[in-house]
Amino acid sequence: MSRRTPRLFTAALAVGALLLGGCAEKTSTDTPAASGSSAASFPVTVGQLTLNKRPEKIVSLSPTATEMLFAIGAGSQVTAVDDQSNYPPEAPKSDLSGFQPNAEAIAGKSPDLVVLSDDMNKIVDQLTTLKIPVLLAPAAATLDDTYQQITDLGALTGHPSEASDLTRKMKDDIAALTKDLPQRPKKLTYFYELGPELYTATSKTFVGSVYTLVGLVNIADPSDANGTNGGYPQMSQEVILKADPDFIFLADVQQANQDAATVKARSGWAGLTAVKEGRVIELDDDIASRWGPRVVDLLRVIVDATAKVPA
Structure with missing residues (x-):
């Protein structure tokens, strides 16, 4: 492949x-x-x-x-x-x-x-x-x-x-945006998708650090624990399905035409918590990949999404 x-x-x-x-x-x-x-x-x-x-x-x-x-x-x-x-x-x-x-x-x-x-x-x-x-x-x-x-x-x-x-x-x-985040007995998990080939970004990257501000746990972190992939590993579908993330954030909406429907249509993905609970979040690809002033907009989307989950 x-x-x-x-x-x-x-x-x-x-x-x-x-x-x-x-x-x-x-x-x-x-x-x-x-x-x-x-x-x-x-x-x-x-x-x-x-x-x-x-x-x-x-x-x-x-x-x-x-x-x-x-x-x-x-x-x-x-x-x-x-x-x-x-x-x-x-x-x-x-x-x-x-x-x-x-x-x-x-x-x-x-x-x-x-x-x-x-x-x-x-x-x-x-x-x-x-x-x-x-x-x-x-x-x-x-x-x-x-x-x-x-x-x-x-x-x-x-x-x-x-x-x-x-x-x-x-x-x-x-x-x-981050001062009144709810204290959860168990932290919410997420998968951040850079492409339908399942490339992602870990918490060690700039974008990963933004999710860390909200207290989310990145399911990709173990996949690049030694930093071999520079914080951008390609994950397997099996690992993602086993991790069953609470959220899926799509940063390939415009570039690869991915959305909640295409994610649900993938083999086995309809049973994921993120899919069943309507927590597949479609991002603006550009905002999700840049480190400028609009990082605040990205953070706001993440906070708004997690706020809908009861603590």
Whole structure:
């Protein structure tokens, strides 16, 4: 049987993010405090990147970075995005690829900042040779990584206060969603589906950590206990049926046309607790595979679903 790359892998690679390692490279922000965008001062340094003035032609080759940039008010500075950046709707369209980045095509946009989530084809060196500033913002492993990336982008784009406001709001929203969760004598279990081939994500991944916030137990954890699969194992149908999860969360709705009906139609799955109790939750594939501001929306869906189960 051929091994097909699951949805989260495909999405991550398409935006240049290497998720298999399960860890994100952190950057640090070294910039003076500012009371607002109008007070943002340059030069600004993030990691080894220094910008002498506010960038006005940003190219984002990461859907998550695109969402972050617009969320902090830097959308008007974004002149091109990769072909996977579909949110927000007003993001400028282009045929640039984050999975197979082309330095010449990127340079043709005359960017004064390029944001990437992985160094595919050694694109960082290519752009650096062309004297194009590059920020590498890899896939987050934790929420703190997400907050740091938002902070870094805020500093580099001249929107430090908006970035601070966004991270504060995200933290407040997450705290509000998780503060009154019921104490259950037995924790609820779940299976998170990346594709109908039964690829999944364990608690050691970014998305898995979101489910952990709600107190859910991931039935996939034993399948990659030693981390051989980088937190993304392919499970067997037999193991899933035996585990009988309380919930099934589908992150392959748009990409693979999966829904509660197709899950129920699978051999043996109609008897699963999640199916019988109507707990097959259809997610937005993009929200479920990105680590940006909309992670709060993902958490809200999870909390709302579990709240319907009596403690």
